[in-house]
Amino acid sequence: MEAFGVSVNQSSTDLNRYIALAPTNMAYDKSARTYVRGDGFSPLFLKPDASRYLAQLRSVADGILDRSDCWIGAIPQFDAAPTPVRGVVAATLRSIVSAIRRSEAIEIRYQSLSRPEPLWRWIAPHAIGFDGFRWHVRAFCLTDQAFKDFLLSRMLETRATRSSEISADSDSDWNEQVTLEVGPHPALSETQQKVIALDYGMHSGRAKIPVRKALLYYALKRLGLDTDPAARRPQDQQIVLLNGLELGMGSHAQTASSRMEG
Numbered sequence: 155m156e157a158f159g160v161s162v163n164q165s166s167t168d169l170n171r172y173i174a175l176a177p178t179n180m181a182y183d184k185s186a187r188t189y190v191r192g193d194g195f196s197p198l199f200l201k202p203d204a205s206r207y208l209a210q211l212r213s214v215a216d217g218i219l220d221r222s223d224c225w226i227g228a229i230p231q232f233d234a235a236p237t238p239v240r241g242v243v244a245a246t247l248r249s250i251v252s253a254i255r256r257s258e259a260i261e262i263r264y265q266s267l268s269r270p271e272p273l274w275r276w277i278a279p280h281a282i283g284f285d286g287f288r289w290h291v292r293a294f295c296l297t298d299q300a301f302k303d304f305l306l307s308r309m310l311e312t313r314a315t316r317s318s319e320i321s322a323d324s325d326s327d328w329n330e331q332v333t334l335e336v337g338p339h340p341a342l343s344e345t346q347q348k349v350i351a352l353d354y355g356m357h358s359g360r361a362k363i364p365v366r367k368a369l370l371y372y373a374l375k376r377l378g379l380d381t382d383p384a385a386r387r388p389q390d391q392q393i394v395l396l397n398g399l400e401l402g403m404g405s406h407a408q409t410a411s412s413r414m415e416g
C-alpha cells in the first residue's frame with residue numbers, strides 16, 4: 155500500500171491475482187502475518203539481472219535517481235566511490251543536442267589545453283559519447299577537417315549555427331566496431347586466473363568486449379591496457395589484451411591514440 159499508493163482492497167486483489175498466476179512464489183506466514191517468498195519462487199515478470207540491480211544502486215548513489223523512483227523495494231546499505239561532477243553547462247548541452255538533431259554545424263568557443271587561450275571554431279556534431287569519466291561530443295572539426303572528440307565541459311560558449319553537409323556516415327571510426335579480447339594476466343597463479351575470469355565473466359579464459367573504434371583509446375585506458383603489461387605487477391595489471399596484433403596495436407596498446415581536441 156505504501157509503495158504503490160493503493161487501497162487495502164486493491165492490495166488484496168493484486169496479491170490474489172499473483173497467487174493464481176504463480177502459486178508457489180509466495181506463502182502466507184501466519185506468525186508474521188505477511189506474505190513471504192516461497193521456497194519454489196521463480197520470477198514471473200522480471201528476468202533476474204544483477205547488472206540492472208547494481209546500475210539502479212549506482213544511479214541512486216550518484217544522485218541521478220531518487221530513492222523513491224528506484225524499483226528496488228528494500229534498498230540495502232550501499233555507497234560508491236565519488237566521481238567528480240563535470241561542469242557541463244545545460245544551455246551548451248541543449249545547443250549541441252539541437253545541432254545534432256537538425257544536422258547543423260555550430261560555432262563553439264573551446265578551451266583546449268594545447269593552447270593558452272580559447273578559440274572559436276565550427277564543428278558539425280553528430281553524437282555524444284562517454285569515456286567512463288567525461289562526456290564528449292563527436293563532431294567533424296571544420297578547422298582541422300577531421301572527426302574529433304570535444305569535451306562538453308570545455309565548451310565555454312556557443313553561438314551561431316548553419317546548415318551542414320557533413321554526414322555521420324563519413325565518420326568511419328565512430329561507425330566501425332572492434333572487439334577487445336582480454337584474458338587473465340599469464341603471470342598470475344592458476345587459481346588467481348580463475349578468479350579474474352569470474353570477475354570479468356570470461357569463457358574459456360577470455361572475454362570479448364565490443365567497442366566503437368572511436369572509443370577504443372578510452373576503453374583501453376580505463377581497463378589499464380594502454381601500457382605494456384610488464385610495466386606493472388600482475389596483481390595490479392590483472393588482465394592483458396589478447397588480440398592486440400589483430401587490432402594493429404603491437405603486443406600491447408601503447409600505440410593506440412585518440413582524436414581528442416585538448
